[in-house]
Structures are given as C-alpha cells and as structure tokens.
Amino acid sequence: MAANCTIAVDAMGGDRGAGVVFQAITDVLETDPALRIIVFQKETVSGPSISPVVSDSSFKSMIASGRLEIRHSSSVVDKSDKPTYAYKHRADSSMADALRCVAEREAQACVTPGNTGALLVFAKALVGTHTSIERPAFIKRLQLGSNISYVLDLGANVDCRGERLFQFAVMGSALVSALHDIERPQIALLNIGSEDIKGNEQVRLAARLIEEAKWLNYRGFVEGGALFNSDANVIVCDGFVGNAALKAGEEVARQILKQFDVMLSGHWWSFFVRRLSRPLFARIRRGIDPDHNNGASLVGLLGTVVKSHGNADRRGFAAALRQAASEARSEVALRVCRELDSIAFNA
Amino acid sequence: MAANCTIAVDAMGGDRGAGVVFQAITDVLETDPALRIIVFQKETVSGPSISPVVSDSSFKSMIASGRLEIRHSSSVVDKSDKPTYAYKHRADSSMADALRCVAEREAQACVTPGNTGALLVFAKALVGTHTSIERPAFIKRLQLGSNISYVLDLGANVDCRGERLFQFAVMGSALVSALHDIERPQIALLNIGSEDIKGNEQVRLAARLIEEAKWLNYRGFVEGGALFNSDANVIVCDGFVGNAALKAGEEVARQILKQFDVMLSGHWWSFFVRRLSRPLFARIRRGIDPDHNNGASLVGLLGTVVKSHGNADRRGFAAALRQAASEARSEVALRVCRELDSIAFNA
CATH class of the missing domain: 3.40.718.10 (Isopropylmalate Dehydrogenase)
Structure with missing residues (x-):
C-alpha cells in the first residue's frame, strides 16, 4: 500500500x-x-x-x-x-x-x-x-514512443548560463534516479545540431561542465526532436527553448489528432477505425497532450x-x-x- | 508561362x-x-x-x-x-x-x-x-492546418538581441508580401507566454521596436504552438529557439504518422483507411515533414x-x-x- x-x-x-x-x-x-x-x-x-x-x-x-x-x-x-x-x-x-x-x-x-x-x-x-x-526549474515527463524522457527547464529560467544548465543536468539526473530505477540516467543537452561546433557559448560551456562531472552520464548534444524521441533520460535546455519546443510538439499532436477525427467523421466504418486507434491515440495523449499529461514539477x-x-x-x-x-x-x-x-x- | x-x-x-x-x-x-x-x-x-x-x-x-x-x-x-x-x-x-x-x-x-x-x-x-x-536568417514556410506561417530564424543566428529580432520581423514581412498577395502581413513574436511581462529582455525589446514601427502589422506574443497553428503570417524568434521548436514539431508529426502506420498493419480493412487518410497525411507531410517540405531560404x-x-x-x-x-x-x-x-x- x-x-x-x-x-x-x-x-x-x-x-x-x-x-x-x-x-x-x-x-x-x-x-x-x-x-x-x-x-x-x-x-x-x-x-x-x-x-x-x-x-x-x-x-x-x-x-x-x-x-x-x-x-x-x-x-x-x-x-x-x-x-x-x-x-x-x-x-x-x-x-x-x-x-x-x-x-x-x-x-x-x-x-x-x-x-x-x-x-x-x-x-x-x-x-x-x-x-x-x-x-x-520546471521539469516534465514526455513520452511519445517507447522511451520516456524528462525535460528541464520548461520556462522558469530564461537566458540560462552554462552553469545553470549544468545544475539542471544534476537535478534532472537526481530526479530520474529517484523516480525510476536508473542509477546513472543518460543526460543530453538540447542544441541546434549534434556536432561539437554547433550552438551558442552557454550550451558549449554546459557540455564541458557536464562532461567534466564524471559521475554524470553525459551522452552529448541532441536536437529538438529528441524531446519526443530519444533514449536520453534527461534532456537539458534553457527554459525559453524548452517551453517553445514543448508547446510546438504538443500543438502538432493536438492538430493531427483533431484533423484525423474530422477526416473520419461521416464514414460509416469510422466506428471501427476509432475503436482500433483508441489505444494509440490515448497513449499519444497521455504522453504529450497537456490536457492529459498535466503537471510540471519544480525541481x-x-x-x-x-x-x-x-x-x-x-x-x-x-x-x-x-x-x-x-x-x-x-x-x-x-x-x-x-x-x-x-x-x-x-x- | x-x-x-x-x-x-x-x-x-x-x-x-x-x-x-x-x-x-x-x-x-x-x-x-x-x-x-x-x-x-x-x-x-x-x-x-x-x-x-x-x-x-x-x-x-x-x-x-x-x-x-x-x-x-x-x-x-x-x-x-x-x-x-x-x-x-x-x-x-x-x-x-x-x-x-x-x-x-x-x-x-x-x-x-x-x-x-x-x-x-x-x-x-x-x-x-x-x-x-x-x-x-533562415526562414521556412510551415503549414499544418489551414493557415500558412513563415518562421524565422531557424538556426542561422543564436543569442539574438532585440534589434536582430526586429530585423527578422522586417525581413519576414517583406518576404511574405513578395511571395503572397498580402500587403501588411501579421507579425507575431515567439515567447513563453502571451502576457506582456513574460519572456526575456531581448524579446520584450523586440516587441517594443516592432510596435514602434507603425508600418509593420504587429499582433503580439505567441507561444511555441503557434509555429503550427496561428493566423500570424510571420513568426519571429531567435534561431536557437526556432530550430528546437521546429524540430520538436516535425518529430511529433513523424512519430504519430509512423505509429499510426504500425497500428494499421495487419488489418484487412486497413487498405480503406490508408486510402481515405492519404490526402490528410500527404497534407501534413507537405506542410511539416522535412522530407517533403524541404528548403529553408536565407533571407x-x-x-x-x-x-x-x-x-x-x-x-x-x-x-x-x-x-x-x-x-x-x-x-x-x-x-x-x-x-x-x-x-x-x-x-
């Protein structure tokens, strides 16, 4: 109990x-x-x-x-x-x-x-x-495919310096360890490309700091798509960037599900399709739709x-x-x- | 011709x-x-x-x-x-x-x-x-619903000051005027909330500059979801933010279409659903999937x-x-x- x-x-x-x-x-x-x-x-x-x-x-x-x-x-x-x-x-x-x-x-x-x-x-x-x-920082669990990722920050901190991003990595890693049975969660840093030369100074500084902290399990840069499809357990980003990327992804999911629903309406056999697609769409909603997957924790x-x-x-x-x-x-x-x-x- | x-x-x-x-x-x-x-x-x-x-x-x-x-x-x-x-x-x-x-x-x-x-x-x-x-700046046309929006910057400029964001607004407005028959395209600024007090200093400065330029048609702040669902013709953002938000939205679309396809496989009547959903999914792909909607212009x-x-x-x-x-x-x-x-x- x-x-x-x-x-x-x-x-x-x-x-x-x-x-x-x-x-x-x-x-x-x-x-x-x-x-x-x-x-x-x-x-x-x-x-x-x-x-x-x-x-x-x-x-x-x-x-x-x-x-x-x-x-x-x-x-x-x-x-x-x-x-x-x-x-x-x-x-x-x-x-x-x-x-x-x-x-x-x-x-x-x-x-x-x-x-x-x-x-x-x-x-x-x-x-x-x-x-x-x-x-x-605001942290949230996101899941669209089989992997679960925790993303932070989602809007509590804008214009984050590298040191702040490093703190997010530590907090995110600790939170995932505490909530799931993962000893050293994989940490990724959100950037505009996966190559070392990409991004801004703060992201590159954060990468260096996380890499130097050997007790953290750092796996490098990821791009925006990784919020919804990554094997990293923790995705670290500036709050402005995280907020915008999260809401962009949420809106795409909402729009596609809505348009799919409109498409089905008026077809006699849509009943079967709706029935079949219910588990999939419920899973998508649970993992990404803010109406279902609601609640960002302050860490x-x-x-x-x-x-x-x-x-x-x-x-x-x-x-x-x-x-x-x-x-x-x-x-x-x-x-x-x-x-x-x-x-x-x-x- | x-x-x-x-x-x-x-x-x-x-x-x-x-x-x-x-x-x-x-x-x-x-x-x-x-x-x-x-x-x-x-x-x-x-x-x-x-x-x-x-x-x-x-x-x-x-x-x-x-x-x-x-x-x-x-x-x-x-x-x-x-x-x-x-x-x-x-x-x-x-x-x-x-x-x-x-x-x-x-x-x-x-x-x-x-x-x-x-x-x-x-x-x-x-x-x-x-x-x-x-x-x-990199600019791209995005369309998921009935509205078309042009988003810039998508990764050429990171850490944009307010003046730079203002330049994006001018360039985006000019580009939409040139490509479409819209005299004063609606311009929105990407932020983490629609209230005036939200965001960072640079975004608020950009908002002031765009508002002061009376020949621009400014309609205020929008959130990340607006990239894929907004009646603004131009959405202005820092290149880092725009790149992350675009890729997040693209990945969600790709994942949902993929999972829908997996769901259908093995059902004898999936043929009919695929046939029916083809125009919708083709439209989504054309509007958002980088394999179909390919090409960012340097403006x-x-x-x-x-x-x-x-x-x-x-x-x-x-x-x-x-x-x-x-x-x-x-x-x-x-x-x-x-x-x-x-x-x-x-x-």
Whole structure:
C-alpha cells in the first residue's frame, strides 16, 4: 500500500474555477486511500454550491473522515499579477498558504494551477531552494514512443548560463534516479545540431561542465526532436527553448489528432477505425497532450511543488495531483537536494 | 508561362550523394521548361556513372539543349568543416562556386545541401547581405492546418538581441508580401507566454521596436504552438529557439504518422483507411515533414539562396529547387532589400 501523504492544493487561479479542482480531488481521494488533501480557497464552498460538480455524499464523507480539509485564504493571486506585486500584496493568498503548508511540513507536496511567475517567487521564498540553486526549474515527463524522457527547464529560467544548465543536468539526473530505477540516467543537452561546433557559448560551456562531472552520464548534444524521441533520460535546455519546443510538439499532436477525427467523421466504418486507434491515440495523449499529461514539477526546491496547467480540466488536474503524491512518496525533492549536496564533494 | 530562370546547384555535401541531386534536377527541369540549371560538382559525372539514377536520353537532351550544364569544382566543403576553415581552404568548392554564380548574376538562385555554417560565411562574403543586416536568417514556410506561417530564424543566428529580432520581423514581412498577395502581413513574436511581462529582455525589446514601427502589422506574443497553428503570417524568434521548436514539431508529426502506420498493419480493412487518410497525411507531410517540405531560404542576402536538408531525397531536393525558382521569379531577395532600405526612411 502507498505511504500516507498530504497534499496542499491551491484551488484558485485556474482558468476553469475551483469546481474542477474539487472534482479532481474527489476522484483522486477515491482511488488513493492513503492520501489526504488540504484545499485553500477564497470563497466559502459549502455542499450545495459545489453540488453540480461533486456528489454531496462522497464529498461530505471525505471531509468527515478528515481526508479532505477546506481552508480559507484572504486573497488570490491574479493571472496578470506581476511576481513582485504578488509577493508584496498576496502573501495571504491561497497559493502562498498552500506553499506554507509544505514549508511547515504539514503537507508533503503542493499543487497549484495559478500564476507561474508568482509561484516561482513564493516557492523560493516560502519552501526554499537548495543552497547551490539560484532558481528552481520546471521539469516534465514526455513520452511519445517507447522511451520516456524528462525535460528541464520548461520556462522558469530564461537566458540560462552554462552553469545553470549544468545544475539542471544534476537535478534532472537526481530526479530520474529517484523516480525510476536508473542509477546513472543518460543526460543530453538540447542544441541546434549534434556536432561539437554547433550552438551558442552557454550550451558549449554546459557540455564541458557536464562532461567534466564524471559521475554524470553525459551522452552529448541532441536536437529538438529528441524531446519526443530519444533514449536520453534527461534532456537539458534553457527554459525559453524548452517551453517553445514543448508547446510546438504538443500543438502538432493536438492538430493531427483533431484533423484525423474530422477526416473520419461521416464514414460509416469510422466506428471501427476509432475503436482500433483508441489505444494509440490515448497513449499519444497521455504522453504529450497537456490536457492529459498535466503537471510540471519544480525541481531544486526543498519540497515538492507541482504546477498544473491553468486550463486543466478534471482529468488534467487529477493527473497533477497524482504526480505530486508520487513525487512526495518517492521523496524526490529530498533526493535531488542530497545529489546537489554531493556536487561539492565530487567536484 | 513562368519567366526564364537559372539556378546554380551545389551537388556535393548532401548525405545521399550527388546522384539524388541529379535525379531531382531532371524531375524539375522536365516540369519547368523555363528553368535552366548549372550544377557544380567535384567528380566527373558522365552519362554512364549516373545511369542508375537518371535515364540517359532525357539527361543528354537536357545537356544538349543547354538547360542543364555541369561544371567542375576543385574541392568540396566537408560536413565537419568549421566555417572559418571552409572559408580559408574551400574557396574553390562546389558550394562557393554555386554561390559565385548568383553573386555574378549568372544565376538567379543557388541551392545547396551542404554544411550550414560554411554556407552562412560564403553566402555573406560572396552574395553579400543588405547593409543594415548583420547576418542572414533562415526562414521556412510551415503549414499544418489551414493557415500558412513563415518562421524565422531557424538556426542561422543564436543569442539574438532585440534589434536582430526586429530585423527578422522586417525581413519576414517583406518576404511574405513578395511571395503572397498580402500587403501588411501579421507579425507575431515567439515567447513563453502571451502576457506582456513574460519572456526575456531581448524579446520584450523586440516587441517594443516592432510596435514602434507603425508600418509593420504587429499582433503580439505567441507561444511555441503557434509555429503550427496561428493566423500570424510571420513568426519571429531567435534561431536557437526556432530550430528546437521546429524540430520538436516535425518529430511529433513523424512519430504519430509512423505509429499510426504500425497500428494499421495487419488489418484487412486497413487498405480503406490508408486510402481515405492519404490526402490528410500527404497534407501534413507537405506542410511539416522535412522530407517533403524541404528548403529553408536565407533571407537578408542580395540574392536567393536555399538550403536543402542534408539528408533530402529526390523528392525533397526537387522541392528545394522549386522553392528557389519561385523565390527567384518573385524577386524576393530584391524586394526584401527594398523593404530594408525603407526602414531608414520610415524610422
């Protein structure tokens, strides 16, 4: 049985409102009996007001059993708030309160669909980063074929220097080790060509740093396609580049599946094709579609924090919650920090 | 009827050898009677040696009619040559000779499958750039849905400052105006979010510069997915970012089509599905697959230069040749330069 685990959830800040968050929470609590969830929200949500989204009885029994707790925060971080503004004026927000739960060890993980810039500032200030890390990075698992790759950074850091990219390599390697049974994960660096002379100065510096760190398993440069087809376990890139490449790939998948669907409509035998192609398309969606494969983890923090896509639906937010529980139980944050501690020793 | 046009082709430097280039040339010459091609290669290719790839009679009649001319160069730029090395030691290469044809107005366009770094150095030195342009940029047409977008830069420039991104916007706008009947093409800037506060300093500076240039039709930031689904005609980005995002999207398309094909194999009725899906998949391939949608143009030069993918096959190289002919006939390079001239006037 899975270990007991508490997740603090920020119910505000998502594009679809708190209702979707509560739906996802009940789904996840039903299938994971060792999980407990503390939800932070601004408005009072009593039984009736969420009745269209959550069946009252299961919801009430979860609250009665203590597995679901609703707490009220005084404010909400708005989507358009600048990080500095949010930090100054939204310290009592549902986002900050949920993160505080992790900082104070009341919860082992936090999940929020809210403002990314504010999250980075609050997470760093409240949960804290490892001493050797300037800023945490967003990491995500991607799978289109048979291989799984973890890609970082996906938008927390832009204009990354070589040293920062090197930190990503260390954190990504530690995270994959912690989540999967791989002792020395293969690390690749995203570049615009696989030859040594390609790319910019920062990527070449990062390559040198990773190569010199002999305890890392470095396999060289890869191109953008490797995000979705590579035997490397970790793909390291600047957050701007990673974000753009990820979203480009996601859009192509979404477009092709949509156009395929349009093509089939109106054919009597399309029923059979849809039936046959369901497992394949479900696998593609799970591996790459942000509506299904939802949740980017912040790595480099002293606790587990997962950012859900702001537009996530019930299934999407549930995926982010499960990811947070899995990472908290594997003590990923702790293990990444230990790996970072060892750098000074190894270097 | 299309206007007369001469293309200088570098037959060397492709991964599949000169044979593929000659196959593609005969294909294109057969369908485009106003086209003339001068091919540069190192080894002597007489009739028999290329007989497995080109039928002797049509090849000979093209040479006899003067529409195909084979010239011999003394050296070849190797794939692994550094640009500075190539510039110093490969000035008599097939690549340099083909570019010289454009510089000396013997040809209206040049196509090469060779070393990208060397191409950038030779193109700048031999063909020349507009005085206001530091380095040319790679631009490519992408289409997955109903919209066509042109994306630049795709790898000629990394670490682009805001001013450089602004130049891309001007060049992209001019190129789309020249190729399509659009007076003020919509321009978007690639960023990691659509809000004004997102991204790095250079992107925000570029946004300000493009916005201030009132003769440009700026519509704001877009995210990576917009490369394959946007109503913007021009998407501007740093070459590193554009290269990674393009290749990520291409790989997703390739993987999905491949997996779909595997899924169908072994089903008796797959014949019908394949037949039905052929137009859709052909459209996807034409719009995004580098084997079909081959050829990135260098924009900002004083002549038309198209880079073919090194691994292009017969159909792919033919696509690059047709793209070069189309751009030469539309006098794209000249019109882009005129637009760049007007900046000083407009500013």
